[in-house]
Amino acid sequence: MTRRFSLTVIAGARPNFMKVAPIIHAAHKVSAVDLRLVHTGQHYDDHMSAQFFRDLQIPHPDLHLEVGSGSHAVQTARVMTAFDKALDDHPTDVVLVVGDVNSTLGCALVAVKRGIQVAHVEAGLRSRDRRMPEEINRILTDQVSDYLFTTERDAADNLRAEGIPADKIHFVGNVMIDTLMKNRAIARERSTVLARLTLAPREYAACTLHRPSNVDTRADAERTLEAVRQLANRLKVVLPLHPRSTAKLQEFGLLDAFRARATVIEPLGYLDFLSLLDNARLVLTDSGGIQEETTVLGVPCLTFRENTERPITVTHGTNRVVGLDPARVGAAVEDIMTGGEFTPRIPELWDGHAAERIVEILASRQAP
Numbered sequence: 107m108t109r110r111f112s113l114t115v116i117a118g119a120r121p122n123f124m125k126v127a128p129i130i131h132a133a134h135k136v137s138a139v140d141l142r143l144v145h146t147g148q149h150y151d152d153h154m155s156a157q158f159f160r161d162l163q164i165p166h167p168d169l170h171l172e173v174g175s176g177s178h179a180v181q182t183a184r185v186m187t188a189f190d191k192a193l194d195d196h197p198t199d200v201v202l203v204v205g206d207v208n209s210t211l212g213c214a215l216v217a218v219k220r221g222i223q224v225a226h227v228e229a230g231l232r233s234r235d236r237r238m239p240e241e242i243n244r245i246l247t248d249q250v251s252d253y254l255f256t257t258e259r260d261a262a263d264n265l266r267a268e269g270i271p272a273d274k275i276h277f278v279g280n281v282m283i284d285t286l287m288k289n290r291a292i293a294r295e296r297s298t299v300l301a302r303l304t305l306a307p308r309e310y311a312a313c314t315l316h317r318p319s320n321v322d323t324r325a326d327a328e329r330t331l332e333a334v335r336q337l338a339n340r341l342k343v344v345l346p347l348h349p350r351s352t353a354k355l356q357e358f359g360l361l362d363a364f365r366a367r368a369t370v371i372e373p374l375g376y377l378d379f380l381s382l383l384d385n386a387r388l389v390l391t392d393s394g395g396i397q398e399e400t401t402v403l404g405v406p407c408l409t410f411r412e413n414t415e416r417p418i419t420v421t422h423g424t425n426r427v428v429g430l431d432p433a434r435v436g437a438a439v440e441d442i443m444t445g446g447e448f449t450p451r452i453p454e455l456w457d458g459h460a461a462e463r464i465v466e467i468l469a470s471r472q473a474p
């Protein structure tokens with residue numbers, strides 16, 4: 107009989123769902139893995155969560171912790187308390203967490219303190235900006251992890267510099283790109299988003315902005331508005347707005363000003379959003395994952411932040427980190443609209459098979 111081990115996969119917030127999907131699908135094919143999926147409920151709206159489960163054919167979670175929104179402390183504490191209890195009822199050999207959200211850190215901390223092995227997917231990325239909540243989550247999660255699965259070679263240097271032994275680090279590629287590659291053709295076939303919004307391919311810009319540093323104060327939100335204006339001078343702008351941004355812009359009375367410059371819509375599901383990116387002339391964002399997706403799609407990306415934890419999207423891909431001066435957004439848009447074509451290189455191992463590598467490594471160590 108094959109030896110088996112139990113693997114508990116954590117998903118909590120929107121950027122986690124496209125990362126766990128291929129891991130779950132790969133694990134289902136390996137008989138040594140006894141899989142459980144836990145949804146923390148950090149994100150809970152249909153268009154922030156359930157739509158992704160439907161689009162990506164992720165099975166219903168075995169357990170939903172329903173933690174909901176709150177301050178960082180409250181949210182992380184709720185994740186920890188609920189997940190600790192869940193492990194009483196369902197012990198496991200390995201807890202696998204992805205990305206850098208509060209659910210990632212909360213579940214990693216609970217697991218390590220119970221003597222359970224932790225696997226972190228997307229380990230070693232660093233913006234070197236500790237004002238970002240995600241940077242704290244990344245550093246701490248990596249410190250307590252036993253398996254550190256990385257997406258780019260630079261990540262191993264970051265981890266070794268923080269004292270992580272080399273034998274814990276596994277360069278496997280990018281699970282989010284597994285999902286993109288699997289779904290690009292499906293999105294082209296099924297998504298009706300362009301028709302619904304009367305958009306022509308390459309004649310609009312897609313925009314997402316939700317980082318606290320870009321929307322949480324009135325001054326930051328006004329600066330963000332000016333960046334959108336710079337873009338709207340040149341192209342029609344489509345802005346699927348994250349609920350935190352909607353709430354903040356409403357609070358500052360700025361939502362109508364955004365609507366005057368952009369087609370502001372609700373957040374989109376995975377397939378519609380992929381189609382929106384795939385057909386865009388360019389993208390303006392403060393997201394991490396979108397920098398990677400545009401690199402593979404070959405769509406120019408302007409990152410409205412002062413730094414990136416994903417430098418390979420700049421050295422190999424289509425990403426430019428423009429900083430927070432709206433005038434620089436305007437200049438970069440002009441440059442792209444008038445500039446020549448540029449052929450990005452697909453980063454090493456971003457080949458659609460990262461999740462299989464992860465499951466293979468776990469199975470070979472846990473159930474040899």
Ligand code: UD1
Binds near residue numbers: 149176207208209316
């Ligand atoms: C979280 C992640 C961030 C990620 C983002 C993607 C952390 C620290 N941050 O930030 O890295 O880029 O998700 O979406 O984990 N809300 C809803 N419905 C939902 C979820 C949230 O209305 O389904 C609203 C609530 O008002 C909530 C606010 O959005 O307070 C912020 O949600 P939260 O999960 O705390 O952080 P995000 O900004 O989404």
